[in-house]
Amino acid sequence: MELLQERADGVLWLTMNRPEVLNALGSTMMGDLLAALTAAATDPEIGCVVLTGAGRGFSAGGDMKARATGSRPPPATPEAGSDDLRSRMECSRLLHEMPKPTIAMVNGVAAGAGMSLALACDMRIAGTSARMTTAFANMGFSGDFGGHYFLAKLVGPARARELYFTSAKLDAVQMEKLGLVNRLVPDEHLRAETEALARQLGGGPRVAWRYMKRNMKVAEEGTLTEALDAEAIGMMRTQMTEDHKEALRAFMEKRPPRFQGK
Numbered sequence: 001m002e003l004l005q006e007r008a009d010g011v012l013w014l015t016m017n018r019p020e021v022l023n024a025l026g027s028t029m030m031g032d033l034l035a036a037l038t039a040a041a042t043d044p045e046i047g048c049v050v051l052t053g054a055g056r057g058f059s060a061g062g063d064m065k066a067r068a069t070g071s072r073p074p075p076a077t078p079e080a081g082s083d084d085l086r087s088r089m090e091c092s093r094l095l096h097e098m099p100k101p102t103i104a105m106v107n108g109v110a111a112g113a114g115m116s117l118a119l120a121c122d123m124r125i126a127g128t129s130a131r132m133t134t135a136f137a138n139m140g141f142s143g144d145f146g147g148h149y150f151l152a153k154l155v156g157p158a159r160a161r162e163l164y165f166t167s168a169k170l171d172a173v174q175m176e177k178l179g180l181v182n183r184l185v186p187d188e189h190l191r192a193e194t195e196a197l198a199r200q201l202g203g204g205p206r207v208a209w210r211y212m213k214r215n216m217k218v219a220e221e222g223t224l225t226e227a228l229d230a231e232a233i234g235m236m237r238t239q240m241t242e243d244h245k246e247a248l249r250a251f252m253e254k255r256p257p258r259f260q261g262k
Contacts, residue, residue: 002031004216010047012040019055024063025113030088037091041098046203047261050194051095051121052105061112061135085144092146095120097217099210101201105194106181111135116145119154124180125194127187131170132180137167153220154179205243206261
């Protein structure tokens with residue numbers, strides 16, 4: 001299977017599984033990933049999604065070997081190719097906008113569209129061997145999977161332009177300095193660190209996650225007035241949840257809350 005799925009403690013782990021080609025994004029893998037993310041977005045049993053890669057890399061991006069050898073035929077027309085690509089790029093939108101937290105566990109290289117997918121997640125935890133590069137300029141490509149949008153938000157438009165134009169290869173320390181990763185941990189602790197955060201989020205107040213994600217989208221794209229409006233609606237909705245009532249009980253009883261996602 002080119003995409004492995006594992007559920008535990010309210011967390012869905014999605015592992016891109018083509019380690020022999022550094023998890024290059026073939027059509028089968030991307031179709032499976034799109035289906036898994038679409039289902040996860042509305043699954044009440046999932047409170048958090050983690051995306052990672054099998055073997056020694058997160059994802060090298062597009063499958064250049066398939067292109068070079070002709071094993072992947074070109075689209076009949078540019079328009080047909082654009083439509084097909086755009087449908088697969090919904091993976092980035094779902095990672096960024098689904099109403100629950102998403103984490104990229106970046107092991108090894110994340111290049112091109114692989115980098116874009118990592119940036120689409122709410123958070124990134126990287127091992128010390130992690131590397132990132134936009135890579136597109138080296139292949140004569142302009143770039144896809146939302147990388148321009150996410151990178152400009154994270155590092156600013158001028159630095160994003162530089163990283164796209166030069167395809168600079170960033171090591172883990174540079175990634176952390178630029179704010180591309182939330183946490184940088186030793187490789188041997190990467191899985192455990194990610195599991196701890198994912199488990200915390202997977203057992204959290206899932207209705208609140210939904211409105212937090214909505215608020216962040218408004219904050220990224222809208223005005224202050226729109227952000228305040230969205231926050232007011234979210235607060236009124238979440239104060240009606242069973243999770244909020246449980247949190248009040250836990251506060252009075254001086255214990256951690258036990259959220260049920262309702």
